[in-house]
Amino acid sequence: MLERLERRDSVPVRQEVQLDRFSAAEAETLCRHLAGLRLSADSLEHDASSQALQVTGLLGVDDVERIDLDALWGPRPRTSFLRVPIGTDDQGDPVMLDLKESAQFGMGPHGICVGATGSGKSELLRTLVLALLTSHGPDDLAMVLVDYKGGATFAPFATAPQVSGVITNLSDDSTLVERVYASLAGEVQRRQQMLKDAGNLSDISAYRRLRREQAGAGASLPPMPHLLVIIDEFGELLTARPDFIELFLSIGRIGRSIGVHLLLSSQRIEGGKLRGLDTYLSYRIGLRTLSEAESRTILDTTDAYALPALPGYGYLKVDTTTYTRFRAGYVSGAIPDDTEVEVDEAPVLRPLADYPAIPVEDEPGVETTEADALDEEPTGPTVLATVIDQIARRPASGSPVWLPPLPEQLTLDQAAGPAVATAEGVRVPSAGPLRVPIGRLDDPRGQTQGPWELDLAAAGGHVLVIGAPRSGKTTVLRTLAASLAVTHRVEEAVVYAIDLLGSNLMALDGLPNVAGVGLRSDPEVVRRTVEEVHALLERREDLFQRLRVDSLPAARAAAGPASGEMLADVVLLVDGYGLVEDFAGLEETMLTLVRRGGGLGIHVVATATRWNDVRMQQQTFFGTKVELRLADAGDSAVDSKLSATLRDAPAGRALLPARLFAQVALPRVDGRADRGSAAEGLAELVARVGESATSTAPRVRLLPSVVASGDLAPAGRAGMVPLGLHEATLETVTIDLEGTDRHVLALGDSQTGRTSLLRHVVQTLIAQHTPEEIVFAVIDPRRVLRGEVPDEYLGGYASSAPLAERLVAAVLPELQKRVPMQVGDEPEETHLPKIVVVVDDYEVVTAGSSSPLAPLVPFISMAAEVNLHVLLTRRTSGASRGVYESAFMALRDSGSVGLMYSGDRTEGQLLGSERPQRLPTGRARLLRTGEPTITVQVGHREQADDALGGRGFGDG
Known part of the structure; x- marks a missing residue:
């Protein structure tokens, strides 16, 4: 019997009742049903995922697999806009977080969340994000989710249309930190500009109201959703980049009016790091902290430090209210087996007799699994994944705040646009003439990515690319040449290239737009390539003067297509500009090109390792500058801090003067972004372009290695000797022994062609004159000219210094007779034969301070009066001293034609200002007084048969 007291109308009433029987079996059955329950929330031994409130319950979503997003994303009352549940309080009531500003009765717009490892911070952020995504459409809300260290927290939300970007692993890539800063700063500026363009509106609320009004009238402004920026581990971000606090402060000041909401999250935080930002943080979320000081920083109390060591517990503080x-809430758990729960229906109590006691060992169909033994949750689709899968099917709207980072490698067609076959060959899109796409440009502040184009017509027309070894400098040149070939016809652009580092540019030689490629291993081709461009510059200067025009387009219009002039823009690629000084005469020519070429349609695109590799006076002419990864970021001319972020960047990542980054494309149009097979891709591009080309660039004219004397154009008259071929024009160069070229001096090392020059001149003179018109005196200490002069033409032959002195002594009386003794005197004979003194290897006969030609010095300057010619050669070695020998000085000062064959540059200036340089056999630099130095391939003549004898000079 059990007595029970009841109150009826405030009067106690006593009743007697009798309990039902409760057997041991029935008690066991009840216990088994109660075993599935858990202890209260304050217990330390419970399953966090089971007790945590799921967001589906808070939002009233009965079936997470079939969510009506149209209804949830529809117009919302002002009070519920940006207001979502994040959990429950101690009484089980929903705890709401309202991101609106306080003037709209919200808690925002900015806040902070701090929680130690294991406090449930990541799950709280996921719950908040999922609640907002489920209840707000893309036109109302956008998000940028940043995780400085990892990426697991926000990774599931990457496909949601409201999420403008999920940015992770900033600590591993410093370039991403710069992009985050620029992207957020650019979004702030963009929103300010949108408010201004809409009529200088005061805030986002006015903008959205005006947009709704215009939508009703048939027109509409572009959407401006509220933007929530969540930065996880922002404390680590501020440690690495303290200047980020300035951006946070800027958003804190103006974020309310432009609709940008900031939520900063971190495991730990020090008050000093906030540096005034805390004044803008209107709501604070404190999960369990590791110290009382951190709790005070967030909540002004130590309560967060005293929270249970269980995930999900925390305090929400909004100002002082x-x-x-x-x-x-917990959204990462598995979907419940039965999501259709009648929440409003009262529970139905069933008699215990309906649940008979069944021993565990006799329970049919039940097996104990390993998961049961370990008390693990069953696996399966989670609430988060299921909801996001449905949200991701909806289209996005608005402008993306965050674009994917630049790829580590891409192809030219991926950067510029698909390569298509046209009547002019393979082509990729280009913005205009001389705008050459070479990669992809990233402008996070402007929230755009697009083709990176080098404008060769801008900023003086020259480009300088700086970068450390293996940073992608050569790839820039190869891609530029390939891009020119697929965007410009040969009549529009022609490429010349010199590779002073190796042979990486040789692959370009097959492109129709490429006129020639000079490699470091072939200095002659290098020099000819530069001289060809220099000659083109001089011709264009003359043409512009004749046509009275000041630009290449004007010259094209004035000259017309029938002019025969090559008026295409010329691009000279120089890989290794700092090595130009290693090539004799090249530095001065290059300086001329960068100084005067820009206005004449000649563009120099050069690479160097450092800025200092280019002389200061030349740097100013390179108006377009590109910086790749530098060996020392402090050498950057753009920004040393930005340059330092390229330390681990892939090859081809460039920093531009506008403080933007770009990625150089691989020179291929097959869509395969594979650096390992870039050479094959370039070869395929060259083949495709070459097959469809209708014309090719004029090749660099190169002298042949041997020019036979018989292949030269014949002389116009006696005394005119066809010397060889002009390097620039490949036309015959002549010397006039009857005019200004009375004497010939030739210097060079052994086996360079000096003696062949004497054979060629002697045989030419013999062919032009009879024995009565010319006579030769030959000084040949090495006896290589024996038999070159027939007996009837030979006046004397000397093979040693003493014989040479005797031979000169025999010539003197003949010359003296020809010298007028006083004014008005005439020579005794009116037709005096030419006296030609031929001297080979002069250094041999002048050894030991001997000077056999010294007696001829007075007659050298009056050669025209006495009809004298001297042909003299000597070795380059020791010539720096030998040039002071009296006869040599007399010949040099008389304006003799000089030929400088191959020799050692260290001998100094031997003829005029010319220094010896390494040249092929038979190649010589031709010097004439008052004329520019040119290079010729001297005609070669085979050696004649041996012969001795002759008419003789007196007793010689």
């Missing part, structure tokens, strides 16, 4: 303890 709200201070609530809550338990965060």
Whole structure:
């Protein structure tokens, strides 16, 4: 019997009742049903995922697999806009977080969340994000989710249309930190400009109201959703980049009016790092902290430090009005087996007799699994994944705040646009003439990515690319040449290239637009390539003067297509500009090209390792500058801090003067972004372009290695000797022994062609004159000219210094007779034969301070009066001293034609200002007084048969 007291109308009433029987079996059955329950939330031994409130319950979503997003994303009352549940309080009531500003009765717009490892911070952020995504459409809300260290927290939300970007692993890539800063700063500026363009509106609320009004009238402004920026581990971000606080402060000041909401999250935080930002943080979420000081920093109390060591518990503090303890929702758990729960229906109590006691060992169909033994949750689709899968099917709207980072490698067609076959061959899109796409440009502040084009017509027309070894400098040149070939016809652009580092540019030689490629291993081709461009510059200067025009387009219009002039823009690629000084005469020519070429349609695109590799006076002419990864970021001419972020960047990542980054494309149009097979891709591009080309660039004219004397154009008259071929024009160069070229001096090392020059001149003179018109005196200490002069033409032959002195002594009386003794005197004979003194290897006969030609010095300057010619050669070695020998000085000062064959540059200036340089056999630099130095391939003549004898000079 059990007595029970009841109150009826405030009067106690006593009743007697009798309990039902409760057997041991029935008690066991009840216990088994109660075993599935858990202890209260304050217990330390419970399953966090089971007790945490799921967001589906808070949002009233009965079936997470079939969510009506149209209804949830529809117009919302002002009070519920940006207001979502994040958990429950101690009484089980929902705890709401309202991101609106306080003037709209919200808690925002900015806040901070701090929680130690294991406090449930990541799950709280996921719950908040998922609640907002489920209840707000893309036109109302956008998000940028940043995780400085990892990426697991926000990774599931990457496909949601409201998420403008999920940015992770900033600590591993410093370039991403710069992009985050620029992207957020650019979004702030963009929103300010949108408010201004809409009529200088005061805030986002006015903008959205005006947009709704215009939409009703048939027109509409572009959407401006509220933007929530969540930065996880922002404390680590501020440690690595303290200047980020300035951006946070800027958003804190103006974020309310432009609709940008900031939520900063971190495991730990020090008050000093906030540096005034805390004044803009209107709501604070404190999960369990590791110290009382951190709790005070966030909540001004130590309560967060005293929270249970269980995930999800925390405090929400809003200014001084709200201070609530809550338990965060849990969205990462598996979908319940039965999601259709009748919430409003009262539970039905069933008699215990309906649940008979069944021993565990006799329970049919039940097996104990390993998961049961370990008390693990069953696996399967989670609430988060299921909801996001449905949200991701909806289209996005608005402007993306965050674009994917630049790829580590891409192809030319991926950067510029698909390569298509046209009547002019393979082509990729280009913005205009001389705008050459070479990669992809990233402008996070402007929230755009697009083709990176080098404008060769801008900033003086020259480009300088700086970068450390293996940074992609050569790839820039190869891609530029390939891009020119697929965007410009040969009549529009022609490429010349010199590779002073190796042979990486040789692959370009097959392109129709490429006129020639000079490699370091072939200095002659290098020099000819530069001289060809220099000759083109001089011709264009003359043409512009004749046509009275000041630009290449004007010259094209004035000259017309029938002019025969090559008026295409010329691009000279120089890989290794700092090595130009290693090539004799090349530095001065290059300086001329960069100084005067820009206005004449000649563009120099050069690479160097450092800025200092280019002389200061030349740097100013390179108006377009590109910086790749530098060996020392402090050498950057753009920004040393930005340059330092390229330390681990892939090859081809460039920093531009506008403080933007770009990625150089691989020179291929097959869509295969594979650096390992870039050579094959370039070869395929060259083949495709070459097959469809209708014309090719004029090749660099190169002298042949041997020019036979018989292949030269014949002389116009006696005394005119066809010397060889002009390097620039490949036309015959002549010397006039009857005019200004009375004497010939030739210097060079052994086996360079000096003696062949004497054979060629002697045989030419013999062919032009009879024995009565010319006579030769030959000094040949090495006896290589024996038999070159027939007996009837030979006046004397000397093979040693003593014989040479005797031979000169025999010539003197003949010359003296020809010298007028006083004014008006005439020579005794009116037709005096030419006296030609031929001297080979002069250094041999002048050894030991001997000077056999010294007696001829007075007659050398009056050669025209006495009809004298001297042909003299000597070795380059020791010539720096030998040039002071009296006869040599007399010949040099008389204006003799000089030929400088191959020799050692260290001998100094031997003829005029010319220094010896390494040249092929038979190649010589031709010097004439008052004329520019040219290079010729001297005609070669085979050696004649041996012969001795002759008429003789007196007793010689």
